[in-house]
Amino acid sequence: MKKNLFTLGILGTLTAVLSFTSCKDEKAEQAEKSVNNYVVYVDSVGNVAADDAKANWTAIDAEYQARVSAAEASAADNEAWREKMAASKAKYEALKAKYEAEAAAAAAEAKPKTPNQKVRDIFFGADKVGEDMDFSWVNKDNILQTYQNFLDSYEKHKGEFSREDYDEVKLLYEALDARKNTVEKEGLSSEDNNKIASIKFRFAPMFKVNRIGAKARENTEAKEEAK
Numbered sequence: 001m002k003k004n005l006f007t008l009g010i011l012g013t014l015t016a017v018l019s020f021t022s023c024k025d026e027k028a029e030q031a032e033k034s035v036n037n038y039v040v041y042v043d044s045v046g047n048v049a050a051d052d053a054k055a056n057w058t059a060i061d062a063e064y065q066a067r068v069s070a071a072e073a074s075a076a077d078n079e080a081w082r083e084k085m086a087a088s089k090a091k092y093e094a095l096k097a098k099y100e101a102e103a104a105a106a107a108a109e110a111k112p113k114t115p116n117q118k119v120r121d122i123f124f125g126a127d128k129v130g131e132d133m134d135f136s137w138v139n140k141d142n143i144l145q146t147y148q149n150f151l152d153s154y155e156k157h158k159g160e161f162s163r164e165d166y167d168e169v170k171l172l173y174e175a176l177d178a179r180k181n182t183v184e185k186e187g188l189s190s191e192d193n194n195k196i197a198s199i200k201f202r203f204a205p206m207f208k209v210n211r212i213g214a215k216a217r218e219n220t221e222a223k224e225e226a227k
Helices: 002-046 050-055 057-075 079-110 115-122 143-160 163-184 190-226
Strands: none
Touching: 002 057, 002 079, 050 079, 050 115, 050 163, 057 079, 057 190, 115 143, 143 190, 163 190
16 A cells, blocks of 8 residues: 555645646747747738838837847747847837838828928928937037038028028028037037137128128018019
């Protein structure tokens, strides 16, 4: 009887061990499956036609977030799986950045621009500076080129500006100058500072004369129309 109980005890323990091992293997399989599903999903997104991907990006990204969360939980204790996921993450983030940038550009193009925004775009590029006049992107490394681009753009388009446009140009120039005061404290080199001073010296009198000319031209045109 004791022998039978002992045998039964061994069998019970063995069954429990096998059950635990089976459960553990099953969890490992599910975890690996979750990681593989994530990788396959990212690959499939990369194969979707660009127009279709952009049109359905909200749904694609929602599905991605669900899959990446599950895969991250599964790969938490497995370095090989984490490395495998890292490559797919980089691939997806590149796709996401591309499609979001294209969507933003399309939205900006479709949105009617105010006359003032058109002037800002001439000097700094499309939507680089908005109504908030934020010049925080200007730093000691790019401020000289920003001033040079400003002068070049002005000389190219000065004949197109209305009186109101000139008012906006004045505000932009003053905002850029205000940013320069900050950048000077952040390590602007003496050489670049001197070159900027030369650009300012060239721009200021030209702007003053052209602005007066624009006002005079519009006054003359208004008188002609009133006749």
